[in-house]
Amino acid sequence: MKTRIGFFDFTGCEGCQLTVMNLENDLLQVLQLVEVVEFRELMSEEVSEIDIAFIEGSITRRQDRERLQTIRERSKILVALGACADNGGVNLLASNQDVASLRQQVYASDAEHLQTFTPLPLHRVVKVDYRIPGCPIDGQEFLAVMQALLLEREPELPNFAVCVECKLAEYPCSFDYGEICLGPVTRAGCRAICIEGGDRCRGCRGLVDNPRTSPYHKVLEEHGLSVQEILEQYRIFHIGEE
Amino acid sequence: MSQAEILRFARALMQAYDVVGPRRKKGRISLGTLSDAADLELEFPPSVHSPKKFLFPHWDELFRFKLEGNVLLEPESAAPPRIIFGMHPCDLHAVKILDDCLFEGETDSTYRAKREATLLIGVDCVPDEHCFCTSLGTDRIANGFDLFFHRRDDSYLVQTGSDQGRQLLADHAPETMAGAHEAPLALQVKQCESHLQFPTESLPLLMKDAYEDPIWKRLGTDCLGCGGCTLLCPSCYCFNVQDKLELDLKEGQRVRTWDSCQFDQFAKVNNGDNFRSSQSDRQRHRFYRKYKYLWDQHQRTACVGCGRCSRECLARIKPTEVLNELFSQTPPQQLETSPGSEYQPQMARVERIEVISNDDRLFRLKVPASFNFLPGSFLQVSVFGLGEAPFSIASPPDGSDEIELVVRRAGALTQALHRVRSGDRIGIRGPFGNGYPLEKMQGKDLLLVAGGRGLIALRSLMLSLLAKRDNYGRITLLCGARSIETLLFQEDLLAWHRSGLIDCRFSVNEQGNSWGIPATDVSYLFRDLDINASRTIAAVSGPPEMYRQINPLLFRLGLPDEEIYLNLERHMKCGLGKCGKCRINNICVCECGPIFPYSSVKHMAEAIER
Structure with a gap:
C-alpha cells in the first residue's frame, strides 16, 4: 500500500x-x-x-x-x-x-x-x-x-549557516553593502534565495544548532547595532527565543 | 599575441573545449563557462572561487546505482575536455597541492579524470590587500601550466609549459606558434600589502611549539564557524560522501560535496563525541593543515597566499596576522632557519670518548636539547669538509641531553672522528627513523638477536628495557660476533649476563677465544632455546646474511611475521626521505625504518633477499 x-x-x-x-x-x-x-x-x-x-x-x-x-x-x-x-x-x-x-x-x-x-x-x-x-x-x-x-531514514537538516550557501553560490556578503543579515546564525537549506534576490537574510529558517552568537553580536555591534536592535533582528521570525 | 589574436585563439578553443574564464557576477569576478570569446578578460582581480570549483567541484558524482534487484554500479562519466583560461600563479600552485594530496597513495580517479581533461592557461595578476603570495613564493610559477600569458605593453608573450600547451597553440593559433621565439620577460616585482614578517621556512618550527598557544582560543571566540575560509580555499578538499536518490526512489547517485573542518559535525562520531569540539580546535586544525602538516610531508605549505579566506571572513580572521602574532611571541633564536635548513646540522659537544675495541670508539655527546626517539633510530654526524654519515644511537631514549654513538674507523670521515677529542664540537642532525616498538613490547617476552655491529641499536633497546625491567617478561639476548676482539660493549654484556635479569648467550667464530666459548655462529644459539612464541617479540639487528640465516629459525619457533622486527639499515644519506639512497623498492629506510616488522618488508625483494 x-x-x-x-x-x-x-x-x-x-x-x-x-x-x-x-x-x-x-x-x-x-x-x-x-x-x-x-x-x-x-x-x-x-x-x-x-x-x-x-x-x-x-x-x-x-x-x-x-x-x-x-x-x-x-x-x-x-x-x-x-x-x-x-x-x-x-x-x-x-x-x-x-x-x-x-x-x-x-x-x-x-x-x-x-x-x-x-x-x-x-x-x-x-x-x-x-x-x-x-x-x-x-x-x-x-x-x-x-x-x-x-525510506525510514532520519531526515537531516543542514547544520551550518546560510553563509555557506552564499559562499558556494558566490553571492557577495550583505554586510559588504552595510546590510544587517541574519545569515551567519541562520540554518542553511534555502540556497540563500533571499540574498540571491538582493535582499538580506531575516532568519526565517531559525538558528543553527550552535549559533556563534557572541562573535556574531560583535559583528552587529561593529555595524552600529545596539543590544536592543540586535534582539529586534531575531524577533522578525521569533528565532532564538524558544 | 595581440588582443585580436587572443580573441581568434579563444574562439577556436571554444569550438573544441568548454572554455572557463573570469566573468562579472554581482560586481565580482567568478569563473564560469564563457559563451562569447569577446568576454574573455586576462586582467582581473582574484576570483571569488578558485578553479577548484571545476577540478574538484562541490557536487561531484562518484557513481550511480539502481536499487531494484541487484545494486548496479555504473562507472563515473568522463569529464568534458575543458580549458581554464585565466589562472593566477597562486591558483596554479594550489592545483599542485591538490595533485600532491589527491594523487598520493590511492589516486582519486574522479579528480584525475577532470584534471587530465583540463588544460590550464595562466595569466599574471596584481595582488590586492588580502593577497600575501609574495611571502609564500607563489606570486610566480615556473611550471604546472600548459600555457601562460605574460602581459607586455599592449600584447602578451605566451609561454608554453607542456606538450599539450604547445599542441594547443599549434592547433588553434598556428601563426603564433610559427612566430619568432622570444626571450622570457624579466620577472615582475609584485607588492603585497599583507605579508609574513618572517621567512616561510620558519613556519614548521613556529607551528611546532604553537599547538597550545592561547591564540587559538581567541580565534575560536572570534570565528562564526561559517566555513567560508575552507570552502573558498583553493587547496582545501575535505569532503562528505552522501547518497542522493531520484524521486522515484529506484536509482540514485553517490556524490561527494565539499565539507569543512570548521563545521560542528565535521569531527563528530555516532555516539555523539566530537573530536574537535570547540571552534578553537577547528581553527587550530585549519592552520595546522595549511602551515604544518603538509610541510612535514612535502616541505611546502598548503596555503598559496591567495587571500580568499580573509577576503570573505566576516570575523576578519587573517592568516598573516595570526602567523605574525605567533612569530612575534616566539623567541627569535628558535626560528633561525633559512632555505636548506633541514640539511644544516646543529653543533654537539663531545663529552667523553671511550675506546671499546681496536677500531671502535664510543662518543658521548651533549646535544643542544634532549630529544625523543625509539631504540634503532639514527643520527647524521657531520665532519665539515668530509661530509656526513649516519650512526645508530647506542644509548637509550631516557630524556637526557646526552647521547652515545659508536664510530668504527673505516673511511676518511670515521678516521677524522677518531681524531676528535673531548670538548670538541661536531655537527649532528636528527634523530631520524623508526625504532623498535617499546610500547608494544610491554608485558611481552623478548628475544634479541644481535650480529656484530647490530648490537649497537640493540644496546639502546636493552638499556631501555632494563630501565623498566619489571614492565617486560623474559628477555633473551643471542649475541654473535666474529671474534671476542670485535665484540662490542663487552663490559655491558658481562654485567647483563651476571645480573641474571636477562638470559645472555654468546657465539664467536674464532677458535680458542679468550672467553672459552665454542666457535659457532649465532644460529647455533637457537638450538636449546625455549621460548613461548605466542608472547614473544623478536628484535633482530645484524647484517642481511644473518637475517637469511636466522629468519627461518624464528619462523620455526612459531613467531609470526609481524612480531619479528629487523634492522634494515642502508646508506641513509639525507634522512629526509628524499635522496633515494636508502630506498628499498618503494620505501625509504630513513623514513619508514630502519626498524621494520618482517611482515611489512617480506614482499620487498630488495629488503633481505640477494
Missing part, C-alpha cells in the same frame, strides 16, 4: 502548501509513491488514518488546539511544515503586545467572537516528530524530508 500523506493548515498564509503544489512535475513523480489522503487545497475527503501529516500554521484558537490533537491521534508521523508551525514564525511578531487591544485593532467589531490567543508553534500543543523550517519552506527540502521518511 502506498504511504498515506495529508496536508493540514492552521494560522498561516498557506504559502508552504503552495510551495508543495508548485513542485508540479516533481510532485507528480512523488504521487507514484504516496497517496494524498487529505489536502484542503486539492480535495475535500477525510480519512481515519494517516502515515505522515504535514501541518502548516500556528495554533491561535481553542478549537485549533483540539483539531491538532485529533490529527496527531490519527497520524503516525507529524511534520511541522514551515516557520509558523515550527516556531511560531511571523505570527509571533505580536507576542509582546496586549492580546485584547491587538484583537480590537485587527478584527474591530468582530473581535468579540474571534477568540484568539498568542500564537503557539505546534510543539507547544502536540509532539512534533520532524520539522521543515522556512518561510516559506524550500520545495526541494520538503522532497528530501519526504524521501527520508519513505
